Amino acid sequence: MIYDLIAPFYDRVNQNINPSDFVDFYEQNFTKWLKNKPELVLDLACGTGRITRELARRGYDMTGVDGSVEMLGRARDMAEKEGFGSEILWLLQDMTDFELYGTVDAVVSSLDSINHLSEHGELERTFALVHNYLNPDGLFLFDVNGKHKFETVYAENTYAMEEGKYFCVWENRYNPRSHLCDFYITVFERQKDGRSLRHEDVQRERMFPERALTRALETAGFEVLAAVSDFDFTPATDESDRIFIAARCKKPVPEEERDKG
Numbered sequence: 702m703i704y705d706l707i708a709p710f711y712d713r714v715n716q717n718i719n720p721s722d723f724v725d726f727y728e729q730n731f732t733k734w735l736k737n738k739p740e741l742v743l744d745l746a747c748g749t750g751r752i753t754r755e756l757a758r759r760g761y762d763m764t765g766v767d768g769s770v771e772m773l774g775r776a777r778d779m780a781e782k783e784g785f786g787s788e789i790l791w792l793l794q795d796m797t798d799f800e801l802y803g804t805v806d807a808v809v810s811s812l813d814s815i816n817h818l819s820e821h822g823e824l825e826r827t828f829a830l831v832h833n834y835l836n837p838d839g840l841f842l843f844d845v846n847g848k849h850k851f852e853t854v855y856a857e858n859t860y861a862m863e864e865g866k867y868f869c870v871w872e873n874r875y876n877p878r879s880h881l882c883d884f885y886i887t888v889f890e891r892q893k894d895g896r897s898l899r900h901e902d903v904q905r906e907r908m909f910p911e912r913a914l915t916r917a918l919e920t921a922g923f924e925v926l927a928a929v930s931d932f933d934f935t936p937a938t939d940e941s942d943r944i945f946i947a948a949r950c951k952k953p954v955p956e957e958e959r960d961k962g
Contacts, residue, residue, distance in 0.1 A: 708856055710824055720755040723811055725783065726932040727756070730947050731807065734840050734926055741808030745827075745843075746796045747812030750789070751774025752804040756809075757785045764790040766799050795832075797823050804836045810843040813943070815914075821882060824909070828921035835950035843924060847930075850907045850942040851875050855882050866891040880908040911937060914946060923948035 712938050731739055731922070740762055744753040747765035749772055757763045767773045780789050794800065796814065808831050811830075818824045831841055848914040855873045862869050868889040884904040895933040915925050925948050927934070930941035937944040 718729045718812065720751040723752050724755045724759060726945070727807075727809055729932075730758070730840065730842055732951060734960070735807070735838070736949060739840070739926075741803075741805040743805045744818070745799070745810040745831070747776060747791075747810055748772050748812065748814075750780060752809065753789060754780055754783060754785055754813050757789050758783075763788070763803065764805070765790060766792045766794050766796065768793070768795045796825050797919075799830060801834045804834050804837065806836055807840045807842065808835060813844060813846040813906065815843050815845050816909065817904070819905040819907040826916050826918050827922065828923070832921045832923060832950055832952070835952075836894075837950060837952045837954045839950040841918075841950065842945070842946065844943050844945045845909055845914065846906065847937070847941040847944045848908055848910070848939045851880075851882055852877065854890065855906075856940065868897075878879075881912075882906050882908070891908075900952060911944065916946045922951050924951050 734837075742756055742763055744745075744750070744756065744763060744765045747753045747767045748769075750765050753763050753765040753776065765773070765776060767776070770793060773793055777786075777789075777791050785863045792799065792801075796810075796819065815824070815827075818827055835841065852875065855875050857875070858873050862875075864872075868891075870887045872885040873882055874885070878935045882905065884906070886902050886904060888900040890900065891897050899944055911928055918925050925946065927945075927947045928937045928944050929935055930937040930943065931945075
């Protein structure tokens with residue numbers, strides 16, 4: 702899996718992303734949309750766990766799910782260094798087929814993880830799973846790369862970066878008709894003898910129009926609460942590089958919970 706190889710670059714690529722800003726925004730949404738502060742929170746496709754750890758730091762009972770062994774390993778190592786080694790449950794699972802031990806109060810999925818659901822039916826299957834593992838009226842918060850980013854930042858651009866013994870070249874090819882962007886990734890891994898091993902892979906993201914996300918969420922049983930373009934809750938448009946979606950899980954409250962009330 703190529704994301705095992707680019708794990709050393711991942712935090713560098715996202716170095717302009719401040720986890721505290723994301724979590725501040727998430728907590729504003731918790732206050733805005735939930736009656737009570739959530740206790741159990743799932744970070745879906747958590748990557749190296751920067752946002753997972755920040756949520757744990759603020760007292761949430763966290764589970765982090767990711768499909769990359771290397772990403773999850775780095776997340777676990779950093780959590781142990783920061784004193785959260787036993788406080789976060791890390792699960793190596795694909796976001797389209799994950800299983801939890803019970804339900805949670807909120808699910809977050811950050812940094813365009815949803816865009817990676819490029820194959821037919823993956824978006825709908827993931828949303829259905831999130832709905833299944835959310836408590837009634839639980840909150841689902843996620844972001845996607847918007848149309849403007851696919852057409853300008855990705856487009857036909859090529860990027861290169863170096864980290865330690867790794868050198869990575871990342872070429873983009875975006876098809877505006879299919880809304881699919883292919884990333885041709887080449888990683889050179891320098892060996893002790895001076896030679897380099899070459900690893901190649903193709904990853905894909907799909908640009909989801911807001912209406913497609915809304916339709917899929919509603920089909921899964923969610924009520925869409927907001928679609929904004931920044932942490933100031935500015936309404937999203939086609940010119941937004943990133944779109945944040947807040948959705949409420951609509952399902953019957955279990956009878957035992959109603960009895961408690």
